[in-house]
Amino acid sequence: MQNLGSTKLAKPLQAEVVKTNDFTEGVRKIIEGTGRGVPPIMELQGQGYEFFKKQLALYCPLLDICTVHSDLDLANIHFFGDPKTDYTTLYRSADGAVEWFPQSGTLSGPTVAQFTEADQSAYMVVAALRFSRKIITDYGKGLENSALKNFARLLGQRIQLAILYGAGSDSDPVTGLYNISGLTQTGYSSNVYNELVDGIKALRDAGVNVNAACISPREAATLWKTSGFDRGPIFIGDTPAVICNKIPIDIGGYAQSFALAGDFTSAVLMMPGGLRILKDPYTRFTQNDTQFVAQLWFGLSVESIADFRCLDLIT
Numbered sequence: 001m002q003n004l005g006s007t008k009l010a011k012p013l014q015a016e017v018v019k020t021n022d023f024t025e026g027v028r029k030i031i032e033g034t035g036r037g038v039p040p041i042m043e044l045q046g047q048g049y050e051f052f053k054k055q056l057a058l059y060c061p062l063l064d065i066c067t068v069h070s071d072l073d074l075a076n077i078h079f080f081g082d083p084k085t086d087y088t089t090l091y092r093s094a095d096g097a098v099e100w101f102p103q104s105g106t107l108s109g110p111t112v113a114q115f116t117e118a119d120q121s122a123y124m125v126v127a128a129l130r131f132s133r134k135i136i137t138d139y140g141k142g143l144e145n146s147a148l149k150n151f152a153r154l155l156g157q158r159i160q161l162a163i164l165y166g167a168g169s170d171s172d173p174v175t176g177l178y179n180i181s182g183l184t185q186t187g188y189s190s191n192v193y194n195e196l197v198d199g200i201k202a203l204r205d206a207g208v209n210v211n212a213a214c215i216s217p218r219e220a221a222t223l224w225k226t227s228g229f230d231r232g233p234i235f236i237g238d239t240p241a242v243i244c245n246k247i248p249i250d251i252g253g254y255a256q257s258f259a260l261a262g263d264f265t266s267a268v269l270m271m272p273g274g275l276r277i278l279k280d281p282y283t284r285f286t287q288n289d290t291q292f293v294a295q296l297w298f299g300l301s302v303e304s305i306a307d308f309r310c311l312d313l314i315t
Contacts, residue, residue: 016040016041017040017041017042017043017276018030018040018041018042018043019043019045020042020043020044020045020048021044021045021046021047021048021049022048022144023042023044023048023143023144023147023148024143024144026042026044026048026277027042027143027147027277027279027292029042030042030277030278030279031279031290040278041276041277041278041295042276042277042278043273043274043275043276044274044275044276044277045274048144048148049274049275051144051145051148052148052151052152052275055148055149055152055153055156056152056155056156056159057156058152058156059152059153059155059156059157059160060156060157060159060160060163061160061242061243061244062159062160062163062164062214062242062244062264062267062269063156063159063269065211065212065242065264065265066163066264066265066267066268066269067265067266067267067268067269068268068269068271069268069269069270069271069272070271070272070274097127097128097154098125098126098127098128098154098155098157098158099125099126099158099171100123100124100125100126100158100162100171100172100173100174101123101124101125101126121270121299122270122271122272122273122297122298122299123173123174123297123298123299124295124296124297125155125158125159125162125295125296125297125298126293126294126295126296127151127154127155127158127293127294127296128280128291128292128293128294129147129150129151129154129291129292129294130289130290130291130292131143131147131289131290131292132289132290147292151275151277151294154294155294155296157245157246159269159296159298160244160245160246161176161246162174162176162298162300163176163177163267163269163300164176164177164178164214164244164246164247164260165177165178165179165246165247165248166179166300167179174298174299174300175300176300177260177267177302177305177308177310178258178260178310180302180305181305182305182306183305183308183309183310184306184308184309184310185258185309185310185312186199186309186310186311186312187312187313188311188312188313188314188315192215192219192222192223192259192311192314193223193226193227193236195311196213196215196236196259196261196311197236197237199261199309199311200213200236200237200239200261200309201237202309203261203262203263203307203308203309206306208262208263208306208307209263209265210239210261210262210263211239211240211262211263211264211265212239212240212241212242212261212262212264213236213239213240213241213242213259213260213261214241214242214243214244214247214259214260214261215234215241215242215243215244215247215259216243216244216245216247216248216249216257216259216314217243217245218249218257219257219259219314220234220241220243223241236261239261247259251313252313254315255315256313256314256315257314258310258311258312258313258314259310259311259314260308260309260310260311261308261309261311262307262308262309263307263308266302266303266304266307267300267301267302267303268300268301268302268303269298269299269300270297270298270299270300270301271296271297271298272297273297275294275295275296276294276295276296277292277293277294277295278292278293278295279291279292280292280293
């Protein structure tokens with residue numbers, strides 16, 4: 001019998017990660033590529049990433065009141081297999097679109113990062129933006145500010161929605177506070193302010209260190225009109241209110257929303273790996289612009305849902 005020797009499986013292609021503090025320089029590197037067949041990924045660090053995080057908090061104010069863990073290792077978690085088949089799956093977003101990477105499908109690589117030491121998971125959310133080649137060439141530092149602010153807007157609002165109202169499904173994998181089993185929900189009667197005060201008192205009577213109440217812009221407008229805050233900071237008793245524009249106001253198909261009060265430090269936000277940005281080599285190949293996709297990993301773990309109360313079905 002002829003000895004055909006051992007058969008070696010081809011190694012899967014792995015994208016090179018270009019780590020940089022300078023967004024504009026990183027864009028140049030990922031546009032030029034590395035000649036390895038897989039478009040490189042930019043990982044923004046240092047001053048550039050700090051600027052992005054500040055912008056992110058503007059669109060997701062919950063980042064300032066929750067506990068954020070960003071020091072977990074995501075090394076070698078960003079493999080997507082075949083650069084044509086799997087990268088086009090990643091790059092399916094249209095300009096200005098933002099969505100969670102699906103937890104099922106044809107991907108070769110993982111779409112969820114597991115951290116066994118904390119029994120927690122983080123999921124990838126991606127956002128796409130297009131820039132003309134002239135802007136990329138001429139805009140310099142202005143491109144960095146514009147791109148990072150817009151990526152922060154897209155990703156920050158999607159993360160805010162996940163924390164508050166995530167469904168815990170394949171296409172919306174984070175289970176938000178409103179949908180966590182065991183949350184105490186009290187039906188709205190007639191007065192948002194007084195009923196939130198009662199809910200906060202009940203939490204404090206149970207030993208909870210309430211640090212915030214999250215309300216929708218609609219409820220904020222009502223409180224500005226009726227409670228004497230005159231469009232300034234709103235306090236529910238002595239508890240600061242955080243206005244969250246991603247609280248839905250159409251629950252169940254009706255003009256209903258909710259408000260959440262509690263100790264938001266018990267909501268642990270997993271944000272490992274920083275911000276990673278890729279050039280889309282396929283979607284706009286024949287056009288006079290370039291599409292970039294930003295990756296951010298995010299997960300939510302709540303230490304105790306008993307630390308929160310919900311005023312539900314506000315009209």
